[in-house]
Amino acid sequence: MRHKPVFFLRRYTPILALVVLCLACLPESAWAQYESESDASIPLENFYIKRQGISGFRRILSKVTFGLSTGYGNTTFKHDLKGYGILQNPDSVPKLFPGNTVGTGYSKWVNKITPTGNTVQAGAFLANSDTTKLGFKGKSFNIPIKATIHVEFDRYRIGAGYSFEYTHMGTFKPTNYGDRISAFNTDFSSFFLKKYFGMIGGTVYRYNEYLLVIDANIGGYSMGKNFDKSVMQKGVYLNIGAAVEREMSEYFRVFVRPSYEIKSYKITPPEGGQSITNKFNAFYVNVGVTYRFPELRRCFLKTCKAQMNHAHGNREYRSRVHPIYKKQNPHYGENHPNLIKYKGKNKRKLSPY
Template sequence: MAQYESESDASIPLENFYIKRQGIGAFRKILSKVTFGLSTGYGNTTFKHDLKGYGILQNPDSMPKLFKPASVGAGYTDWVNKVTATGNTVQPGSFQVNSDTTKLGFKGKSFSIPIKATLHVEFDRYRIGGGYSIEYMHMGTFKPTSYGDKINSFNTDFSSFFLKKYFGMIGGSVYRYNEYLLVVDANIGGYSMGKNFDKSLIQKGVYMNVGVAVEREMSEYFRVFVRPSYEVKSYKMNVPEGGDAITHKFNAFYINVGATYRIPELRRCFLKSCHAQMNHAHGNREYRSRRHPIYKKQDPHYGENYPNLIKYKGRNKKKLSPY
């Protein structure tokens, strides 16, 4: 039997049994800050324009036409998307009005179905990123804002179009309650209208969308959210033969529902037979659990896949003695 003169000589150094774990790589740490989002929903857009500098000629049983105050015989149609020059013929029973005497314009409603993809990076409670969206937009009927009893409504020569938007995003979380998060953000960018619009005549500006999202954390990587928002945007339609450009505003209200996914900082465990529910090590490398679903809230340090014991689940609940 071996004897030791001191207790320290009899102890076995722990470093003989434990390997120092490798840290998370810098590239993986950067990726873990990136969050992807995807959403869809419903949008309600109001098209509205002011026909300052023009007059309206309404002949019986026909679409209204624009004219310049100095030339009633030169008319214009399709001023929402391309401006088509056409002659005006004043018929018996026609109605004429000039913007010098009253404010003229038309207003129409349309609905849209957006599909939106985003990518952002989170620092503490702030986030910055960008995204892209495409909307199927159905055009409604344009009704006159003045003289509704004398000026007819009209429809555009197309019933729908696709609106594409690209934007930068900035925002931050302002309130948390348990697993719920309140986020305020803004999307600022440009847009492209469909082929039904004559892009050579259109002057576009940037648009701004401001929203408040309620996010629900399903797990440390996965969230679902609902985001109501309001968007401001406009464009100017130039008249080919000169004259004042017609400003079209098409502000919109949206409600989006979707989900976000953040890239985990730890790799998934490579052992298919591993049932560990918490972050753990194999050799000198740390892994996240294979049993850690993205749709379920868990603490990665001890796991919460099975908060109820097996003896209290399923058919076992009916047994007097589960064991």
Template sequence: MKLKAALPKRFSAIIALAFCLVCPQVFGQQDNSIPLDHFYVDRQGPSFFRKVLSKVTFGLSTGYGLTTFKHSLDGYGIQQNPGERPIIFPIGDAASTSGYSNWFNRVDSAVINILPTSFRASSDTADIGFRNKAFNIPLKATLHVEFLDRYRIGGGYSFEYVNLRSFVPTKYDESINLFKPDVPSFFLKKYFFMLGASVYRYYEYLLVVDANIGGYSLGKKFDKEVINKGVYFNLGVAVEREMSEYFRVFVRPSYEFKNFKTSIEGADAIKHKFNAFYVNVGVTYRIPELRRCFLKTCNIQINHAHGNREYRSRVHPIHKKQNPHYGENHPTLIKYKGRNKKKLNPY
């Protein structure tokens, strides 16, 4: 009797279990698990505009430059009287008593006094001219866009102080005096287009080759009516050190080619070359993708989220590479540094 009473109970339990397994498929319920999106929120990353803006890098540098001024006097001769300034004159007008005492930043006419002790040299028989060395102190600002993690394109502006010395004759220096220009110093302004690429990487060091091509202005001390300028070309190799995701320091040696011509009415124009060697030292800063955390009391050092929006740290220094575990590659935590050392509860 007990066995007969137990069978209906077992049979009803089997039917109930089968009903539980079949019913979800019958009524379209495929998954009875709790959805995780009730607990986790999808982070909202940077906008498209911020992603584009993060490709822009600003640069600022200074350094030292050495400029070599040199010009030949093809088609001219030099008249040198004792104790006087050298005067040049066109060869085709050798019998004339007029010449030029300045042919560098402007054209100044002068009267030639022919004396028994005068010295004359002509470009027909010798390679005559003058040369000079000057030092530069440049202040340079650049803006470029990096793409494909290698190439960069942009432009910039440079403002330089140029200190001139007296010009030394390239020939007959024992008979021809120094030529002292009326401009002991001037400011050189340059604006340029920049094109470059990184060619080698060693850990946090990066080797970059770039070129600057543009124009320049010699300042108010040069007569624009007689000065004809051209474009200049600068080729450099920079060694960059990545201090963090956004901040770099660099050293850039470079060599620059440029020239201008001084036009003289009725005579050949005089071409002045003033190529230069530079060593620039500076920094670059890239605009971050993420906005800075809005919460002033937030001390999180890694990229983090408030709500569904992602932010970058307020306290992480730009000169340190970010550690993915705790945000800063420094053995001492912020709560043990600076003013926080005196606080019982730094946070």
């Protein structure tokens, strides 16, 4: 009995050698992955087909990120009336006059600068910018709706965007002679501010799933029909912000972005003369989300419950049941990362099962 293994090897050694020789002579393709399902002549559950790569268009598209946000803004309207004087008649709104020409008056210089005649009444107060710095200042608030699109390269990003803002006008108060010059309100209570811009920025710090992003928006704006475009000269505006982003998944982020914005415009009387510069810088706090196009297509099989990236045949797909707001481990899905025995009242049981 103890010599049977030795006898077996001696008897069948030539046959085993022949089998090994035949296997060595098989073509290389017999051991490699199949390029397509049509090349497979044996069941696919035993041999893998070589997976198709991600298309170039899909790979480029996966670099594109969309963003949508809203929030709150506080705008300070302020203008310097250098080259003008102020006439304050009793029980009347203040009016401007150029230089020392008191008889030539202007009103609505925030948005139109309408010529009006001045009449100096008894008890009127006159002030000139030659002796004192004159101007008015008003607070407004904004509710923005902002959409962006950008492309990310490593930690850098470049893109464009559009913002539509409801702006409520406040009361303008004099910066000097507050006891002699009255405040005034514009002839409109609100307007819609439209902004279009390019953006550039980058990630400067990361802590786990949190990112600190510094970026700038540079572009133009339109202030609506309440402003006379024919007497306005607008420049570009600059918005600089620092966003804190939280990665909910590889495609989806939420963020909060405080920012400060610098912008101004000039209004010139129709007949010419000294321009009035109106500054309306603003501070914003935006909250929103961003979404990046996935590299992989969504799984076509409605009954498929796989939570991680997986393959059907020679094509790879992403899960159709994994929510975009949950980060996915590359090795297994995380819809339910905690087992039932670690949840709720089961945590206090010695044997939850």
